[in-house]
Amino acid sequence: MAYNELxxxxxxxxxxxxxxxxxxKHMFGGVCFxxxxxxxxxxxxxxxxxxxxxxxxxxxxxxxxxxxxxxVIPMEFTGKAMKGYVYIMQNGFKxxxxxxxxxxxxxxxxxxxxxxxQ
Numbered sequence: 001m002a003y004n005e006l007x008x009x010x011x012x013x014x015x016x017x018x019x020x021x022x023x024x025k026h027m028f029g030g031v032c033f034x035x036x037x038x039x040x041x042x043x044x045x046x047x048x049x050x051x052x053x054x055x056x057x058x059x060x061x062x063x064x065x066x067x068x069x070x071x072v073i074p075m076e077f078t079g080k081a082m083k084g085y086v087y088i089m090q091n092g093f094k095x096x097x098x099x100x101x102x103x104x105x106x107x108x109x110x111x112x113x114x115x116x117x118q
Contacts, residue, residue, distance in 0.1 A: 003030035003043045004052040010096075011041060011054075014103045028055065028077075038113045041106045044087065054088040056102050059109040084109075 008031045015022045015033060022040065025032045030043035032055075042055040055075060058066070060083045066072050071092025075085035093099040 003045055007043050007052055007054070007093075010099055011043070011103065014096075014100055015040075015107075018103070018107060020107055030055075035107065035110045036115075038110055038115050040110050041103060052090050054093050054099070054102060056086050056088060056106050057084060057109060057113060058086060058105045059112060060084045062105060062109065 020035050023034045028042055028044050032042040033040050039057050044053045044055045063084050063086050067074055071089040073087050074081040075087050088102050093102055
């Protein structure tokens with residue numbers, strides 16, 4: 001499975017530093033990070049462009065407020081935008097500070113998120 005292992009390592013480090021208990025699943029062609037058994041964020045590589053993206057689950061209200069900001073695009077899966085999820089383009093998480101910002105938004109939403117039916 002092709003994904004950016006460096007990005008996955010960076011995410012692991014931030015989640016560990018923030019004390020977030022997490023697990024990992026291979027999904028969406030990358031690594032999905034689960035917090036409290038709920039999808040929090042993931043690595044993703046755009047098949048068309050080859051660009052590494054950060055998938056963030058931030059909730060509908062936050063997603064709607066940040067889509068259109070520089071480096072933030074809707075998460076489209078099977079041609080339809082998924083509510084509450086966004087992709088952050090590479091330049092949007094280039095620095096540690098920027099990556100921490102996006103992951104904090106994910107962690108802030110996580111207690112409100114519903115678990116997937118299994």
